[in-house]
Amino acid sequence: MKPISLSQGSGGRQSQRLVGAILEATGTKPDLPLEDCALLGEGLAMTIDGYTVSPLTFPGGHIGKLAVCGTVNDLACRGARPLFLALSIIAEEGFDENELLGYLGDAAGICSRIGLRIVTGDTKVVPKGQLDGLILTTCGIGKSTRAAPLGIPSIQEGDSLLLTGPIGLHGATIAALRYGLESEGLVSDCAPLWETIEPLLAFDGLRAMRDCTRGGLATVLCEWAEASGLGMEIDESAVLVPSPVASVCDLLGFDPFHLACEGCMLLAVSPEETRPVLEALRASRYGKDAAIIGIVTENHPGWVTLNTRFGGSRILDMPVGEILPRIC
């Protein structure tokens, strides 16, 4: 018996190990490096995600919104227009049907606004106590018309690293709820980013994109550095951490670079097209606070370094397992 620990679901290295074990056990040989969304050939893209957020609603959204936005964003990262969605619902016996329909109604609203069709689904109910309320799983299919594939192999030395907005909002919102803190102005950044990303696809210099979900910005940067064999150098002062996020981090001893974002993407862009991509982002609804946060470098291959706001420097690493509050 080898009990799976909670840490292995938190993103970061412990999850990587579990994923590695699963790939081996299933004899799956995915295209490496691993991405959240697979390119299937002929421009088709496919992604799947399970949503187990607790609590189910939070300032800025709920599990339904989270599920749709997460899938839309995973497809968008590969340059694929979200087209079709399959939705699996597993509810605990006794769950309020009206609450479920509320989540799904909102989710459907987001889908229809961006032209994403819910084409099939499945619903199950399990006896009380067998799961905590509700689990949603969404499988999305999209189509990309872009010739140059978006992904880690396209990242090059000298590329700029851009963030589409502030970090830590979703993770801090959930943490505040979990630990009974009320942080004024704290709202999840959960948002569907297809319309923000679509105009950027015309830029050939757009190399790769990833939404900074579980494990936060640090996890994406580390995965890119390790998989590409390049270095990433980040300017701490350029990364926007909103005050309500900073307050939660201060009180719980968290690092904002490790907190999930659900409406923020990291982009790698060629030096020549950095400015126009930045301007295009800032003109979009969810990219107003877009900023250049760093650069891809040949120095320290495989590592991410942070130039701190105090004039020093250090490496940036992924969180390990469940992010826990500390008093020491």
Add this chain to the structure above:
Amino acid sequence: MCLAVPHTLVEITGPCTAIGRAGTIEVEIRTDLIENASPGDRVLVHAGFAIERLQPEEASEIEALWEEIRALSGAVQHD
């Protein structure tokens, strides 16, 4: 060993409890370790307990220390 965050006391809610504000968060904290807790007090909070009042008057002492350090750094003083 000692992560502690400055809070401003917003309201005294009991003989050993108060609401403290740190940045954008208001949270219940214990005041067992400080005497005569009052609204407006600026305190250091560690593991949910205020461990001391912060003394702003000390700021001039600190500034004098930094003047000495700047002088030692050879930094050019701007007016």
Add this chain to the structure above:
Amino acid sequence: MIDLHRERVLAAAAALRRLVDRPLKFMEVCGTHTVSIYRSGLRALFPEGLSLISGPGCPVCVTAQEEIDSLLRLSEMKDIILATYGDMLRVPGSSTSLAEARAHGASVRVVLSAADALRLARETPNRTVVFAGVGFETTAPATAAVILQASRENVRNFAVLNLHKTVPAVLETLGADPELSLDGFLLPGHVSTILGLTPYLPLPEKHGLACVVAGFEPDQIMAGIALLVLQKKRGIPAVQSAYPEAVRPTGNRQAKRLLETVFEEADSIWRGLGKIPRSGLKLQEAFSAYDARVRFGISDLPAREPAGCRCGDVLAGRIQPFGCPLFANRCTPETPVGPCMVSSEGSCSAAYRYGRGDRF
């Protein structure tokens, strides 16, 4: 716009470059200092010759293996809810950790405050809440306050596994160690908030060690280090405070009174250092109803540290994390062998998460 903190840090860095003209070796005692120094990237600003080594300032790390095992045995007992600060959750005992015990069905709850542990006891009358009382003098007064409250309110289903240790005695042990040959200590800011400055006086007076109490912001730390270097250069070792906002020379009287009411001084075993006289706290007999060891008949059983683990040497400052053969290969944050790698304030954890870039 000039960032005052950044300007101060860089001014202090420039001052240190001018002042440090021979090798100087200081020990920072507080894990929170270790992490703050690393996270702010200050190490990149230290001049050649200035060596800052981490000491036993991580209360989780210095808790002896046998004490961790006692905590784990309690967590597995029927009808007990183990309430703990998050810091303890992944610390490996001889066979398991609280996180693993939880995966196997133990009731383990992370709390942000000892007060939350007592509240939990009131909310779960059919179970006993045992609170893991870990930490130094900054944290022990909160445990004392909550034990007093439990006693006053006659809360029966609450107990504390006392693991609290105290700092001044271990500093004397390290300060007197000729192999370490320290020039001084960067003293813990918030332990000093409680204790004041007097308990450290033997360090300069008996051992000629420079001592400065520093706060935790990067500029406060740099000021502390600058003062240490100045003390050495001027040949006047003393106990100085660079943290007057939070530290009164006589400490926090109220907190010290609470400690004296509930606890008494005791010998304590520190990982890597063995038994140090008068370096810990134990619950007074009047409060034995709240002492988990007494209530549940727990005594610390001899435990062996994992093979090859050098946490003790790291904690005592004999080696740096990079000097441990297991560091970053067999021992990593996701597969920790010893507590220095798993605690958020452990020297090895900090070196791994922030400091491997020192090699670039």
